[in-house]
Amino acid sequence: MILGMEKEFNVTGTCIPNMHYMVDTSNKLDNTMKLINKGKYFIINRPRQYGKTTTLYMLERLLNKDSEYLVISISFEGIGDLVFQEEKMFSKELLQIMADSLLLNHMELSAFLEKQKNNVESFSNLSREITKFILKCNKKVILMIDEVDKSSNNQLFLSFLGMLRNKYLLRNAGKDYTFDSVILAGVHDVKSLKIKIRPDEEHKYNSPWNIASDFDVDMSFSTEEIGTMLEDYIQSKEVILDKTYFSERIYFYTSGYPFLVSKLCKIIDEKIMPEDGLKWEKEYMDMAVKELLKESNTNFDSLIKNIENNDDLKSLVKKIILDGYEITYNQDNFIINMAIMYGIFNNYNGKVKIHNRIYEQRIYNYMSSLIETSTNLGFYNEREKFIKSNGDLDIEKILIKFQGFMKHEYSEKREEFLEADGRLVFLAFISPIINGTGFAFKEVQGGEEKRFDIVITYNKKMYILELKRWNGEEYHKKGLLQLAEYLDQYSLAEGYLLIFDLRKLKGESGKVEKSIVTLQGKKKNILEVYC
Numbered sequence: 001m002i003l004g005m006e007k008e009f010n011v012t013g014t015c016i017p018n019m020h021y022m023v024d025t026s027n028k029l030d031n032t033m034k035l036i037n038k039g040k041y042f043i044i045n046r047p048r049q050y051g052k053t054t055t056l057y058m059l060e061r062l063l064n065k066d067s068e069y070l071v072i073s074i075s076f077e078g079i080g081d082l083v084f085q086e087e088k089m090f091s092k093e094l095l096q097i098m099a100d101s102l103l104l105n106h107m108e109l110s111a112f113l114e115k116q117k118n119n120v121e122s123f124s125n126l127s128r129e130i131t132k133f134i135l136k137c138n139k140k141v142i143l144m145i146d147e148v149d150k151s152s153n154n155q156l157f158l159s160f161l162g163m164l165r166n167k168y169l170l171r172n173a174g175k176d177y178t179f180d181s182v183i184l185a186g187v188h189d190v191k192s193l194k195i196k197i198r199p200d201e202e203h204k205y206n207s208p209w210n211i212a213s214d215f216d217v218d219m220s221f222s223t224e225e226i227g228t229m230l231e232d233y234i235q236s237k238e239v240i241l242d243k244t245y246f247s248e249r250i251y252f253y254t255s256g257y258p259f260l261v262s263k264l265c266k267i268i269d270e271k272i273m274p275e276d277g278l279k280w281e282k283e284y285m286d287m288a289v290k291e292l293l294k295e296s297n298t299n300f301d302s303l304i305k306n307i308e309n310n311d312d313l314k315s316l317v318k319k320i321i322l323d324g325y326e327i328t329y330n331q332d333n334f335i336i337n338m339a340i341m342y343g344i345f346n347n348y349n350g351k352v353k354i355h356n357r358i359y360e361q362r363i364y365n366y367m368s369s370l371i372e373t374s375t376n377l378g379f380y381n382e383r384e385k386f387i388k389s390n391g392d393l394d395i396e397k398i399l400i401k402f403q404g405f406m407k408h409e410y411s412e413k414r415e416e417f418l419e420a421d422g423r424l425v426f427l428a429f430i431s432p433i434i435n436g437t438g439f440a441f442k443e444v445q446g447g448e449e450k451r452f453d454i455v456i457t458y459n460k461k462m463y464i465l466e467l468k469r470w471n472g473e474e475y476h477k478k479g480l481l482q483l484a485e486y487l488d489q490y491s492l493a494e495g496y497l498l499i500f501d502l503r504k505l506k507g508e509s510g511k512v513e514k515s516i517v518t519l520q521g522k523k524k525n526i527l528e529v530y531c
Contacts, residue, residue: 007236009266011259015054021236021265023221023258024228025051029058031217036063036142036181040213041168043148043184047343049259049299051219052185056144059183063142069180070106070139072098075146084154091126092117094160098143112136123163130167131177140180148186161190162208169211184209187341220256223247229265239273241280249285255346255356259299264288286457290439293361303359304366306342313339320354321363322423322452327352357441364442368427375428380405383433393438393458395465395496399529400512402429402498406531407510422500422531423452423467434458453486462490470501470530484517484524497528 010020032055035042044052056073063069074097083093099113116129134141148157170176184190190209221229227247233239254260267288268280307314312335319325329347330336336352339345346355354360380401386394406425427442434440438458452467466483470476479497487495501511511530516523 007232009233009262009269011049011262011266013053014057015051016057021229021233021262023225023261025055025058025225028055028217028219029062032059032215033062035213035215036183039140039180041164041182041209041211042213042215043186043189043209044215044219045184045186045189045341046219047257047341048187048302050343051258053146055219056146056183056185060144068140069142070109070137071142071144072101073144073146074098074101076150077147079150081154084156087122087126087156087159088120090156090160091120091123094126095120095129109133109137123159127163127167130179134177134179142181142183143179144183144185146185148184149188158190158208165208165211189341219258221251221254221258221261222256223251226250226256226261229261233265233269237269237278239269239278239280242282245282246280246285253289253357257343257356257358260292260356260358263292263297267291286439289358289361289441292358293365300362302342303344303362306339306344307363310335310338313344316352317344317354317363318367320352321360322367324452357443360443361441364424364427365431368424368431371424372428372431375425376409377405377429377432381429381433386433391459392461393434393456393463395456395463396527398430398433399465399496399498399527402426403510403512403529403531405429422469426467426498427454430454430456455490462492463496464490464492465496465498467498468500470499470503480515480517480526481519483526484519487524488519488522493523494525494527497526499528499530501530 005019007019007021010016015022036059044055046052053075060071060073063071079093079097083090095113095117099110099117102110102113113129113133116132120126120129164178164182167176167178168182171178190212224247227243230241230243230246234241234243250261250264254264264285268284271291272284272287273280307317316327316335316339320327327336329350329352336345339352340347343355344359345352354363386398386401388394406422427440430440434456438456440454440456443453443455454465454467456463456465464483464487466479466486468479476499483495483497487493511528513528513530515526515528517526518524
């Protein structure tokens with residue numbers, strides 16, 4: 001580490017232990033080393049900014065401590081497309097990249113590869129030169145290739161994998177020498193790379209990498225692992241914070257997505273905590289989430305782009321995020337697997353869910369923004385009209401104004417519109433009212449009523465709103481009780497219920513009622529507004 005340089009939370013590129021606050025991933029590395037020690041070939045395919053490159057770096061550090069191994073770590077990032085035009089050019093360039101990676105610490109082996117690259121014209125020549133190189137090294141050579149997705153526009157890379165596969169099989173039969181272990185890293189696995197390159201059905205599942213072992217290491221960060229990074233931060237910067245609280249809340253919002261974990265910590269450290277501050281206050285957590293959700297970054301750009309680029313995926317996201325549909329995880333469903341590969345979905349106990357609450361919120365915000373920009377909201381939701389003299393939100397006035405908005409703007413196509421977008425319209429309606437001062441977090445609950453809950457914090461006060469469609473009197477009574485129980489969890493006495501009522505009965509869409517639900521001797525006041 002450069003003298004005087006302070007550590008920081010890193011969200012770009014490789015994490016370096018003496019430069020960045022890092023999670024203790026020794027358990028993950030140990031499990032990965034088990035595959036390497038067995039001479040396995042495998043691919044680390046995980047979403048963008050999920051710690052793949054850092055994992056390769058940490059593995060290389062571990063392996064370099066053992067004289068039995070020689071690590072060649074290369075990347076296809078930035079090498080251009082020309083390399084993948086023909087076997088000769090690819091083969092020569094591969095040996096050159098390998099030579100460059102060895103230049104600083106293994107000059108003789110680097111020079112050998114540079115010389116041998118002049119002998120290659122095809123993959124058969126490349127295979128022979130790899131054999132010679134392994135014999136010269138007299139070590140277990142580990143080949144790591146990062147950013148394999150950069151080759152995904154060309155069949156040539158798959159042919160290269162086929163050559164490695166053939167050498168692997170011959171090695172196991174005692175008929176060749178080759179890399180002891182090969183580790184690929186990228187967003188795609190090889191099967192999805194092949195589908196992307198050659199989408200015809202005949203070749204869809206005939207993978208040139210069917211020798212690969214499964215890489216089942218969970219690369220997301222657990223609550224305990226997040227705590228190790230916070231401990232590193234505490235020790236390095238002498239900051240005071242409730243490690244248990246922040247570890248749990250960071251995991252609650254991120255589900256351990258490495259980029260999001262580091263990003264929230266970075267925002268608190270660099271943007272929220274005062275320059276002369278040495279303590280993380282608990283309210284910093286929600287402030288960081290709010291700050292993250294309003295910023296633009298490549299991670300969020302990819303999230304929205306991947307959803308917009310596939311109509312079937314977009315439809316499935318809407319079903320899960322707005323209606324609480326419980327979709328069974330099926331590994332043969334291409335749309336589900338693609339969304340998991342991109343980090344949009346996760347497999348939670350056999351059910352497909354949005355990967356984390358930050359992503360849920362970002363998608364909500366995006367979808368409601370589309371409504372906001374295509375709807376005449378400005379006349380109805382001027383912020384000043386809904387703020388009380390003491391600075392608190394007037395939720396009752398907001399709901400009644402929204403009721404009027406729906407009556408005037410959507411009376412003709414009410415049923416068709418509410419079925420599809422009613423809740424998104426409400427999110428678009430309240431967004432300019434609370435933005436800048438407040439924060440709203442949305443969660444959809446599955447089951448028969450498909451409850452849609454919004455928790456708003458504004459002026460250090462909390463408000464709980466429940467949005468749902470009318471589904472009969474019996475379900476309505478159950479819903480009131482559920483909302484009362486929800487209020488009790490937060491020690492609140494008042495709650496709000498917005499009901500999208502599609503009944504044809506005259507006047508139902510304009511009702512405002514106040515109910516009292518008694519729960520274990522405690523009264524909960526609930527305002528019901530019907531749209």
